[in-house]
Amino acid sequence: MQVLKQSERHRVRFTLNGERVEGLAEPRMLLTDFIRHEIGATGTHVGCEHGICGACTIRVNGKAVRACLMLAVQAEGKEIETVEGLAAKDGTLSALQAAFHRNFALQCGYCTPGFLMSLVDYLEKNPNPTEADIRIALSGNLCRCTGYAEIVNAALEAAREIQALSASK
Ligand code: FES
Numbered sequence: 001m002q003v004l005k006q007s008e009r010h011r012v013r014f015t016l017n018g019e020r021v022e023g024l025a026e027p028r029m030l031l032t033d034f035i036r037h038e039i040g041a042t043g044t045h046v047g048c049e050h051g052i053c054g055a056c057t058i059r060v061n062g063k064a065v066r067a068c069l070m071l072a073v074q075a076e077g078k079e080i081e082t083v084e085g086l087a088a089k090d091g092t093l094s095a096l097q098a099a100f101h102r103n104f105a106l107q108c109g110y111c112t113p114g115f116l117m118s119l120v121d122y123l124e125k126n127p128n129p130t131e132a133d134i135r136i137a138l139s140g141n142l143c144r145c146t147g148y149a150e151i152v153n154a155a156l157e158a159a160r161e162i163q164a165l166s167a168s169k
């Protein structure tokens with residue numbers, strides 16, 4: 001195996017959940033691996049590494065992307081959001097996380113960060129979804145445990161709650 005020298009690694013800096021982070025990445029290092037192993041934020045999961053399962057979904061500059069389809073060096077200067085940024089600093093769950101908890105929308109939890117980040121992105125842009133909308137929005141996220149019904153219920157409940165909250169402001 002060829003070992004790259006330190007000089008062949010690139011410094012990558014970006015904002016992760018509002019905080020500046022930086023580290024060194026080999027040219028072909030995936031963003032998932034960089035976030036998990038170089039930065040140490042392991043909430044973003046890795047399933048297929050081929051853009052199929054959605055477990056690695058994060059947001060980059062406000063758009064949901066699969067971190068296994070991005071190179072770490074492509075994240076330079078970007079604003080990145082991961083599941084670690086959803087709860088409040090005091091640990092209070094976001095409306096979506098709380099709805100997942102109430103609805104038993106996870107079992108092993110491996111897929112959950114990806115579902116949450118896909119839904120954060122979708123509900124921000126589509127605040128009043130139908131069940132069919134949610135199922136289509138989540139069609140790129142795979143779950144081997146739940147059968148999806150509870151995830152869809154949680155998403156619809158969270159959407160109603162978020163709407164009610166913003167109407168009361
Ligand atoms: S690990 Fe990225 S889509 Fe499966």
Ligand code: FES
Pocket residue numbers: 105106107108109110111112142143144145146
């Ligand atoms: S909860 Fe186990 S894969 Fe979804």
